[in-house]
Amino acid sequence: MAMAGQEATNRQIILKHYVEGIMVKESDFELRDSKVLLLLHPGNRDVLVRNIYLSLDAYLRLLLDPTADSPYDREKPFSPGEVITGYGVSKVLASNYPEFKPNDYVVGITGWEDYSVIKEASTLRKIPQIGLPLSYFLGVLGMPGLTAYAGFYKVALPKSGDQLLVSGAAGAIGHLVGQFGKLAGCYVVGTAGSEEKERIGYDDAFNYRGETDLKAALKRHFPKKIDIYWDNVGGKMLEAVLKNMNKLGQIPVCGMISDYNLAKPEGISNLFHIVTKSLRMQGFAVTEYEHLYEEFTERVSGLLKDKKLVYFEDVSEGLEKAPRALIDLFEGKNIGKKIVKICDPDCKSLIYHGPTL
Amino acid sequence: MAMAGQEATNRQIILKHYVEGIMVKESDFELRDSKVLLLLHPGNRDVLVRNIYLSLDAYLRLLLDPTADSPYDREKPFSPGEVITGYGVSKVLASNYPEFKPNDYVVGITGWEDYSVIKEASTLRKIPQIGLPLSYFLGVLGMPGLTAYAGFYKVALPKSGDQLLVSGAAGAIGHLVGQFGKLAGCYVVGTAGSEEKERIGYDDAFNYRGETDLKAALKRHFPKKIDIYWDNVGGKMLEAVLKNMNKLGQIPVCGMISDYNLAKPEGISNLFHIVTKSLRMQGFAVTEYEHLYEEFTERVSGLLKDKKLVYFEDVSEGLEKAPRALIDLFEGKNIGKKIVKICDPDCKSLIYHGPTL
Structure with missing residues (x-):
């Protein structure tokens, strides 16, 4: 478990500058190390998580260039210097939000970094234990x-x-x-x-x-x-x-x-x-269609367990691979759902990058 | 009434040649006089009509040029030398079709000519007498x-x-x-x-x-x-x-x-x-949506009679004006429904062009 007040290295994928021209380049991003206190202050509804899987999605393209004729009202482009955010699967380390407690696994919008403090925890969803891999909740069950x-x-x-x-x-x-x-x-x-x-x-x-x-x-x-x-x-x-x-x-x-x-x-x-x-x-x-979530989860997890539906994942290992993985997605190189694995679900395999959890 | 066997002059608007380039020209058409026997032979289901009003419609553009990338399956382009056909209001002169009798007014696909023998009379609709002008059945009631x-x-x-x-x-x-x-x-x-x-x-x-x-x-x-x-x-x-x-x-x-x-x-x-x-x-x-025809006729004729709906017509007088009227439609010069009036509903005013009916 994260220990209150413990400091950890937090690797982050940062938008270095806006994309110029059509193609996204790895040099549009940078990997930056920062320090994070594995601590939540009281008096808010934040959740502190260790990120495990990141989802690479096409809509992210529209957020890398503020001149794009993007009609997405709800999503503003990233600013240079800002950490990229997107869907991810994470493990809760500490929570001020009543619905989540430490060791829960959650899926929702998080940062492209080792650790995130999620301020809009109401948008997270707790991942149920139904005998299917956590990463499925970014894809076939997400x-x-x-x-x-x-x-x-x-x-x-x-x-x-x-x-x-x-x-x-x-x-x-x-x-x-x-x-x-x-x-x-x-x-x-x-x-x-x-x-x-x-x-x-x-x-x-x-x-x-x-x-x-x-x-x-x-x-x-x-x-x-x-x-x-x-x-x-x-x-x-x-x-x-x-x-x-x-x-x-x-x-x-x-x-x-x-x-x-x-x-x-x-x-x-x-x-x-x-x-x-x-x-x-x-x-x-x-x-x-979020009101269909239960019906969907039940039917699709049933199909998966009965092997009537086959799910493909295309996994890049390591946070530092995220920009390249995103570009691969834009270039159509993936087969199945493109994700980045930052650490094992038990959060121990990449322990070098952070403190014992 | 038309007299059996009587011969009449039948003016016709003919497609002279296919439209070349973008704009339709009057010279793409010609007015031709032919003779017609105002007579129906027995043994078929034809209807002989005197045409009164013609409807000018945008879809006709697609039938004037066989190279147009037209996906209309049901309508073939006109051939050069052929009389133009389209919606019209007509008076029945003679009928082998049980639903129609002489002096009925009908609306449906007819020729751009004084007289037409309509072979697919099942596509015609008899115009009910509801105290609204006949021409309305090409527009607001059509x-x-x-x-x-x-x-x-x-x-x-x-x-x-x-x-x-x-x-x-x-x-x-x-x-x-x-x-x-x-x-x-x-x-x-x-x-x-x-x-x-x-x-x-x-x-x-x-x-x-x-x-x-x-x-x-x-x-x-x-x-x-x-x-x-x-x-x-x-x-x-x-x-x-x-x-x-x-x-x-x-x-x-x-x-x-x-x-x-x-x-x-x-x-x-x-x-x-x-x-x-x-x-x-x-x-x-x-x-x-033809199944809505009755509901539609009742509601819209009610609105017209109550003056809650105003209907605009843009009338060109004379069969020979039909090509110009069609071009005016394509050029967006009309206000309201563009029609051509060939003769008065009693079919007497342009009597010069044909025999006494």
């Missing part, structure tokens, strides 16, 4: 999982026999959507950005980077055209899909990652298919 | 009216206090949507392409052609941002609107007229607002 679950079952409204195209098919969300599609009786084609990611239990898959004519590729892969397009990428893929959709098709829009890295995103010039085919494009945020 | 009604009440799902932007605000559909918006308690701003069209009972209106910065114009007109955008135009206006939408906003997509006239439509590069604001873009076609 926000990406709920995004896939709610987006597929509540937004896409699938019917058996539907022709489903999943973009970002190898990603944290996409590889789950594809499997939900199979479970729902859909014909599922996945598309991703590299060869080795092509087949993760789909009926068919293709690497969009290998196609010079996306419209023709989709026509070939979907002789019956597309009923549901799980859009995680936007851009040219969306344009090609619009051309190949069936009437009354559904396009749940989970992300437009191809636009996040572009100073001037490519325009889509055939949106008139929305009218002429009576398509529905529905953007959604996982926060709108 | 497809445009039902489009406005179904799109607004069943797709846009308005709530009192919603901030509503209507594009194509002076058009056949738009000027009705704006008034439905006021009746539903919305704050309504209309936008159209000329000065004189600005105010038709809206809370506010602006001429988009007078704005160099559409995003700024919308910000000025909607300090509370936009909850519902009635999209009839697509293009740059949609792009500016996306930037100014409120979260969970609705975008019923009724048309993308700005794309119909363009060989290479302008791309929209900020669709990521659909994700980040959880917007719904829903294309729809009036044909999906």
Whole structure:
């Protein structure tokens, strides 16, 4: 256990300066050592945690550049010199918040650092002990999982026999959507950005980077055209899909990652298919579906335990790897959920970096 | 009444050749005189009609150029030498179809000509005598009216206090949507392409052609941002609107007229607002809502008789004016529903062009 008043070295990933241009570079970040007192003062509702896993998520791109045309009201860009924050799994060391006590594991917004004092502890969720790995709560049992679950079952409204195209098919969300599609009786084609990611239990898959004519590729892969397009990428893929959709098709829009890295995103010039085919494009945020959390956890943990759902993780070990891991995510190099492991769940393996807990 | 076997001159508007380039020209059409026998042979279900009013509709643009990337399955482009067809109001001269008899007035797809033999009479609808002008069944009581009604009440799902932007605000559909918006308690701003069209009972209106910065114009007109955008135009206006939408906003997509006239439509590069604001873009076609026809007719004719709804028509007189009238529509010069009047409802005033009926 953390001892009151004990000082520890706290390694932190800091935004050195805003990203310039399109591509994020490791040199945009720096690893800084600071000292932290493993102590909570009374009179507040803070929680002191040891961070274990960090989640790498596409939305972070929008917070690295204040000139991005970002419409996210609730999230302000990071400031240079500030520690990066994002979803993580942590162990509680000390708590002034009644819901959490030392040794609890929690998931929520934390810092990219060894230790964090979390001021908005109400946004944390205690991780239940259900015999599945802690890291799953950043993915299949966390926000990406709920995004896939709610987006597929509540937004896409699938019917058996539907022709489903999943973009970002190898990603944290996409590889789950594809499997939900199979479970729902859909014909599922996945598309991703590299060869080795092509087949993760789909009926068919293709690497969009290998196609010079996306419209023709989709026509070939979907002789019956597309009923549901799980859009995680936007851009040219969306344009090609619009051309190949069936009437009354559904396009749940989970992300437009191809636009996040572009100073001037490519325009889509055939949106008139929305009218002429009576398509529905529905953007959604996982926060709108948090009321489904219990139903989701029960169903998805059941599928995992019954081995009807396979979950992929892509783990980088060491806090210092976080910037590179984030860039890998932006470059589409991951298979499954991209996370960083800072220390073992018992918080002992990287003990060198801090005091005995 | 038409006399069996009587021959009449039938003026016809013919597609001379396909439209080349973006703009439709009068020289793409020609007026041709032909002879027609005012006679139906037995053994079929044809209906012979005298055409009275023609409807000018934006979708016709897609049928004038076979190279257009048109996804309308059900409508093939016209062939050069063929008479133009579209919605019209007609008087039945002779009928082999049991539902119609001579002197009935009908609305449906007919030819741009004095007389038509309609082979698919099942698509015609008999016009009821409810004390409103016949021409209304091409507009406020026809497809445009039902489009406005179904799109607004069943797709846009308005709530009192919603901030509503209507594009194509002076058009056949738009000027009705704006008034439905006021009746539903919305704050309504209309936008159209000329000065004189600005105010038709809206809370506010602006001429988009007078704005160099559409995003700024919308910000000025909607300090509370936009909850519902009635999209009839697509293009740059949609792009500016996306930037100014409120979260969970609705975008019923009724048309993308700005794309119909363009060989290479302008791309929209900020669709990521659909994700980040959880917007719904829903294309729809009036044909999906024909089951509402009775409810719609009753409610809207009631509003018209009570003077709670004002209907605007923009009438060109004479069949020969039809090509110019269509071009005026494409150029956005109309206020209200654009129609061509071929003859008086009693079919006597233009008697010169045909035999006594």
